[in-house]
Amino acid sequence: MLRIFTETPSDTHEVEYLYDLCFAPGRTALSSYRLRDGVEPVGPLCRIARDEYDVLAGAIRFWPIRVGPAGHRALLLGPVAVHPTHQGEGLGALLITEGVERARELGWERILLxxxxxxxxRFGFEHDIAEAVDFPPPTNPARILARELVPGxxxxxxxxVRRWED
Structure with missing residues (x-):
């Protein structure tokens, strides 16, 4: 049985270890990480899942970003990771679905990834509505996806896309 919690500072080391386990060692070299540097994630949206032994089974984080010269507010979803022993159980889908709904409840209008x-x-993210959005290089433009939480x-x-503070 999995339990979902809001990530706390005491979870940080475990979450970072999970991300290291699930992604390539050079994950922090990706351009999306430059958008996270020195920026706090949106705490209420950062969730973890623990199994019946209290072992970290999954995690998701969301970061505030700005888009374009107008500085449109958006969320950057990611990373989301599920421990290999829990992959295929639908945990990633649960974390994404819950995160999207909580973001809507908190008044966010759009999410990018x-x-x-x-x-x-399958979670409503589309490339077509994100075609005018650019991420810092090197980013494959075909992999930029967005989801509207408010129609239009x-x-x-x-x-x-730039850091929240920039």
């Missing part, structure tokens, strides 16, 4: 469309399309929230949103 860089990822695989075949996986994220991506209309007129375009340009370079």
């Amino acid at each position: 860089v990822g695989d469309a075949p996986y994220y399309n 929230a991506m209309e007129g949103v375009g340009g370079l």
Whole structure:
């Protein structure tokens, strides 16, 4: 039985270890990590899952970002990771679905990510509505996906994604 909690500072080391386990060692060299540098994630949206032995089974984080010269507010989803012993159980889907709904409840209008469309399309993320959005290089433009939490929230949103504080 899995239990979902809001990530706390005491979970940070375990979450980072899980990300290291699930992703390539050079994950922090990705351009999306430059958008996270020195920026606090959106705490209420950062969730972890623990199994019946209290072992970390999964984690998801969301980060505030700005898009284009108008500075449109958005969330950057990721990373989301599931421990190999729990993959295939639907935990990643649960964390994403819950995170998207909580983001809507908190008043966010749009979420962006860089990822695989075949996986994220089932959660409502689309490439077409993100075509005017650019991430810092090197980012494959075909992997930029967005989800509107409010109808029309991506209309007129375009340009370079930047850190929240910039």
